[in-house]
Every structure is written in C-alpha cells, then in structure tokens.
Amino acid sequence: MTPETEIVTTIFKDLSFKPEEIQLLVCSFEKLHLPKNSLLLEADQQVYDQYFVAEGCLRTYYIAPDGKEHTVQFAIADWWISDYTAFFNSSKALMHIECIQEATLYKISKNDMESLYQAMPRLESYFRKKMERAFASFQKRIIANLSQSATERYLNFIHTYPNIEQNVKNYHIASYLGITTQSLSRIRKELVQA
Amino acid sequence: MTPETEIVTTIFKDLSFKPEEIQLLVCSFEKLHLPKNSLLLEADQQVYDQYFVAEGCLRTYYIAPDGKEHTVQFAIADWWISDYTAFFNSSKALMHIECIQEATLYKISKNDMESLYQAMPRLESYFRKKMERAFASFQKRIIANLSQSATERYLNFIHTYPNIEQNVKNYHIASYLGITTQSLSRIRKELVQA
DNA sequence: CAAAAAAGTTGACCTATGGTAATAAACTAC
DNA sequence: GTAGTTTATTACCATAGGTCAACTTTTTTG
Incomplete structure (x- = not known):
C-alpha cells in the first residue's frame, strides 16, 4: 500500500x-x-472544506453574543468535522473549530466532494447515509436537551462518548451539555457521593 | 397533466x-x-415510510418516561415527515406523529426510496441536499437551545415559522421550545406589555 | 345556542441551574 | 521542583422556569 492509498x-x-x-x-x-x-x-x-479526523480530537463551538461558548460537536478519529451550515451553503462560518488534541486530518473541498459524487454515485450514497445517521443523532440530542435533566444528559454523554470524555476538559463537556462548569462540578460531586 | 403526474x-x-x-x-x-x-x-x-405533506399540518413528538410530550418537528405543506431515526434504521418508532390540521400526504417506503435512488442518481443528490439542509437547521436549533432564553427562542420561532404558528396550539409551541404552557403564557404576556 | 371540553392564563410557591467570587487542585514550563 | 497558569471545586445568593391549583376564555359538539 502506497502512502497515498x-x-x-x-x-x-x-x-x-x-x-x-x-x-x-x-x-x-x-x-x-x-x-x-x-x-x-x-x-x-468562508468555509470551503470539511475534514476527516484520522487522529486527535477537535470541537466545533459557537460564541453567543453574550460571549459564552457552546460546544456543538466533538470529533475524534473516524469522524468528520466542519461548520456544516456554512459548508453546505458555501457561506461564512458561524462557529469556531478548535483542536483539543494534536490531530491529523484529511481535508476536502465542497467542490471536490461534488465532483466525486458525479464520478462515483456510490460515494454519494455513502455520504447520504452518513448524513442520515448524523441527522438522527442530532435529533436524539434535541430530544435529550428537551426531556432530560443536566445530570441525565451528563450520564448519557459519558456513557455514549467515553472516548471523547477522556480527551476533553470538563468545561468543554459543560458547554456541550448546556450548563456551567460549576453546575457540572456539583453534578459530578453528587454522582460520586451517591 | 394527469392526476398521477x-x-x-x-x-x-x-x-x-x-x-x-x-x-x-x-x-x-x-x-x-x-x-x-x-x-x-x-x-x-415499525417505521417503513416517510411522508410528503401536500396540505395540512402535523407534528412529531416524543413522550418522555415522565409522561411529558416534547415536539421534535412540525411539518406543513412541502415538508417531509417521519420518525427519521426509525425510518433510516428500519427500526421501531420512538416518537408519535399527530395530524394537527387535516392533511393530504404522499407516502413512500424506504425500500422504494432506495430503488428510486438506484434508478435516478440525481434523486439521491436531491435528497442528500435536503438532508444537509435539515441537518443544518437541527444544528441551529441545538445552538438556539443552548444559547438562548425561552423568550428569545419563542420570538425566533414565530419569526422563522409564521405559517406554523398559525396552525398549532400554544402548548405545541411550548413543547417545541422546551418550556411549560404556563411559562409560554407568561412570556407572551410580557411581550404584549413591553 | 347552550353545555361540555379543551386551551390558555394567573398566582403562590419551589427547584434546578446560573452568577460571582474565593479557593484548591492539576498541569506546564522553565 | 517551583512558579505560574489553567482547570475544577465549593459556597452563597439570584433567577428563570417548573409545579400545583384555581380560574377564564375559546372551541367543539349536540
């Protein structure tokens, strides 16, 4: 296998x-x-590219007008990351992407993606299905945000993404769960005691 | 044009x-x-189908273990609706879909969708792009839920979906925004006074 | 159109989570 | 290994939104 393949x-x-x-x-x-x-x-x-994570850990986060950070997505090995709203519309990013653990990425532009889809329709199938799974998991997250307490969301997070939990700071997790670091700290304390 | 076309x-x-x-x-x-x-x-x-809304209004909602309803999606004319997590995985529904205003729908099964994609790759492009937009709008909703107050989310909702607001009850909106009907009532009162 | 049902509002009180600030613990870098 | 910085914890008070219950308004139905 050559390095390229x-x-x-x-x-x-x-x-x-x-x-x-x-x-x-x-x-x-x-x-x-x-x-x-x-x-x-x-x-x-301007967002032209999306990135495949071969190694490392990154996060996409939004900075609200009040200055607070809200983590929208983490990405570890085998995940794709970008500001997808901007990527899909070829518009400007609303979010920031930060490297949390030293990373190796493969970058591809939207134009090149579209060319690949033309050349290989089964690639479009592949990404459509990926998109469907991503959509489903965002939907689950919306349900979780609507129906669960902060404690439940935290337990759910560390259970669902144990590999991410190891790579990120607690304040990243708090900003993903939609709570303050202080609240997360209290929740963690209660869980240890219980 | 025949009725079929x-x-x-x-x-x-x-x-x-x-x-x-x-x-x-x-x-x-x-x-x-x-x-x-x-x-x-x-x-x-079991979810086999998705539905295109030609007319009317529906909503997808989740009933949490505590019995509370959480609206995940509304659909009016030109929207697609299903329990997509279950539809994509050909698994059982987590959610309910209710008809809010008398509706005309076009139903298609996942199997038939996949056959159409095979026969007409540009249809797969069409739905991939639809999926991308849906993904982007769910992402925006997650950001809104994380960063905005209930009042801001309500204003944002009535601004973004004026056509939906007209068709649904306030308690549907409350359950979409993640608040109680009482809180929505208070918010509306404040907005009128202000 | 009257009665019943559904939806919406209001008030009093409660609770989970936020804000501020001080402290402690864990890393980082020389 | 020590100083400095970053991250996490704790405490105390504030607040948005929830809960329960009564009441009013709107909609539906015969």
Missing part, C-alpha cells in the same frame, strides 16, 4: 475502488497536521 | 423527468388523507 483505506473503510478511482480520491484530499489548541476555523471565515 | 410535480418541483421515470415515481407513492387529531404513527411501531 492509505488515505482512501482510512477514510472509506467499507468501500472498494478501481485504481483510477483511487487516483481521483487521492487528488481530492489533502493531509494536514494540527497542533493542540490551534484553531482550524474561525467564525466569519 | 400531479404527485411528481408537487413533490419534485425543481426536477424534470422522462415519461418512464414519472411512471416509476407514481408507482412508488401512495396518496393519503388524514383527519385532524388522528395519529399517523405511534411509538413502538
């Missing part, structure tokens, strides 16, 4: 490709390394 | 089709009428 087998584990397809895929992606605490994207920037 | 031009306004494609589409959809207050879907039922 590594990209393809890493990102599209479940698919197989003809040599010329591999060539096309390899040309569409760009590998990049990101140090801890760096910003991959800032609000108001 | 009406389905196609209603649902896929932006696309054009060959006669044999229209035939295929027409065979895949089933038209149905739904009276006000009826249930289109109940939790625990």
Whole structure:
C-alpha cells in the first residue's frame, strides 16, 4: 500500500475502488497536521472544506453574543468535522473549530466532494447515509436537551462518548451539555457521593 | 397533466423527468388523507415510510418516561415527515406523529426510496441536499437551545415559522421550545406589555 | 345556542441551574 | 521542583422556569 492509498483505506473503510478511482480520491484530499489548541476555523471565515479526523480530537463551538461558548460537536478519529451550515451553503462560518488534541486530518473541498459524487454515485450514497445517521443523532440530542435533566444528559454523554470524555476538559463537556462548569462540578460531586 | 403526474410535480418541483421515470415515481407513492387529531404513527411501531405533506399540518413528538410530550418537528405543506431515526434504521418508532390540521400526504417506503435512488442518481443528490439542509437547521436549533432564553427562542420561532404558528396550539409551541404552557403564557404576556 | 371540553392564563410557591467570587487542585514550563 | 497558569471545586445568593391549583376564555359538539 502506497502512502497515498492509505488515505482512501482510512477514510472509506467499507468501500472498494478501481485504481483510477483511487487516483481521483487521492487528488481530492489533502493531509494536514494540527497542533493542540490551534484553531482550524474561525467564525466569519468562508468555509470551503470539511475534514476527516484520522487522529486527535477537535470541537466545533459557537460564541453567543453574550460571549459564552457552546460546544456543538466533538470529533475524534473516524469522524468528520466542519461548520456544516456554512459548508453546505458555501457561506461564512458561524462557529469556531478548535483542536483539543494534536490531530491529523484529511481535508476536502465542497467542490471536490461534488465532483466525486458525479464520478462515483456510490460515494454519494455513502455520504447520504452518513448524513442520515448524523441527522438522527442530532435529533436524539434535541430530544435529550428537551426531556432530560443536566445530570441525565451528563450520564448519557459519558456513557455514549467515553472516548471523547477522556480527551476533553470538563468545561468543554459543560458547554456541550448546556450548563456551567460549576453546575457540572456539583453534578459530578453528587454522582460520586451517591 | 394527469392526476398521477400531479404527485411528481408537487413533490419534485425543481426536477424534470422522462415519461418512464414519472411512471416509476407514481408507482412508488401512495396518496393519503388524514383527519385532524388522528395519529399517523405511534411509538413502538415499525417505521417503513416517510411522508410528503401536500396540505395540512402535523407534528412529531416524543413522550418522555415522565409522561411529558416534547415536539421534535412540525411539518406543513412541502415538508417531509417521519420518525427519521426509525425510518433510516428500519427500526421501531420512538416518537408519535399527530395530524394537527387535516392533511393530504404522499407516502413512500424506504425500500422504494432506495430503488428510486438506484434508478435516478440525481434523486439521491436531491435528497442528500435536503438532508444537509435539515441537518443544518437541527444544528441551529441545538445552538438556539443552548444559547438562548425561552423568550428569545419563542420570538425566533414565530419569526422563522409564521405559517406554523398559525396552525398549532400554544402548548405545541411550548413543547417545541422546551418550556411549560404556563411559562409560554407568561412570556407572551410580557411581550404584549413591553 | 347552550353545555361540555379543551386551551390558555394567573398566582403562590419551589427547584434546578446560573452568577460571582474565593479557593484548591492539576498541569506546564522553565 | 517551583512558579505560574489553567482547570475544577465549593459556597452563597439570584433567577428563570417548573409545579400545583384555581380560574377564564375559546372551541367543539349536540
């Protein structure tokens, strides 16, 4: 396996490709390394790309007018990350993306994605299904936010994403759950005592 | 225009089709009428279908273990509705779908959808893009739930969905916003006074 | 149109979570 | 290993929104 084809087998584990397809895929992606605490994207920037996380941990967060941060998404190995609202509309980012753990990413532009879809319809199927799963999990999160207490949401989070919990600070988790770090701290204390 | 092709031009306004494609589409959809207050879907039922709303108003809601209802989605003309988590996974519904205003729907099964995607890849593009927009709007809702007060979310709702507001009860809106009817009532009172 | 049912409002009180601030603990870097 | 910085905890008070219960208004139905 050449270093180039590594990209393809890493990102599209479940698919197989003809040599010329591999060539096309390899040309569409760009590998990049990101140090801890760096910003991959800032609000108001034009969003051309989405990123596949090969290694590391990142988060997408929104800064409200009052200055408070709200984490919308974490991403660890095998996840995709971007400001998707902006990416899909080719518009400017509302959110920031921060590297939480030193990361290796594969970047691809929206234009190149669309070309790949044209060239390989089964790729479009693949991403449509990914999109469907992402949609379903966001829907679950909305339900959770509407129906559960902060304690329930926290338990649910550490149960569902144990690999993320290990990589991120408690204040990242708090901002994902929609509570303050102080509240999370109280919740954690109660859980230890119980 | 025959009554059959009406389905196609209603649902896929932006696309054009060959006669044999229209035939295929027409065979895949089933038209149905739904009276006000009826249930289109109940939790625990197997979900095979999604529905295009030609007319009327429906809502998808989740009933939490404590018995409280949480509205996840409204749908008016031109929207699609289902329990998508269950539809995508061909699993059992977590949610209920209720007809709020007498409705005309076009129903299609997941299997038929997949066949259509095979036969017409541009249909898959069409739905992938729809999915992307739905994903983006759910993301915005998560951000709103995390960062805004109940009053802000209410104002945002009536501004964004004036056509829905007219069709639904206040307690539907409250359950969509994640507050009680009493709180919504207080919020409305304050807004009138201000 | 009258009665019944459903929806919406209001008030008194309660609770989960937020805000501020001080402190402690855990990392980081020299 | 110590100083400095970042992160987490704790305490005390404030507040948005929830709960319960009564009441009013609107809608539905015969």
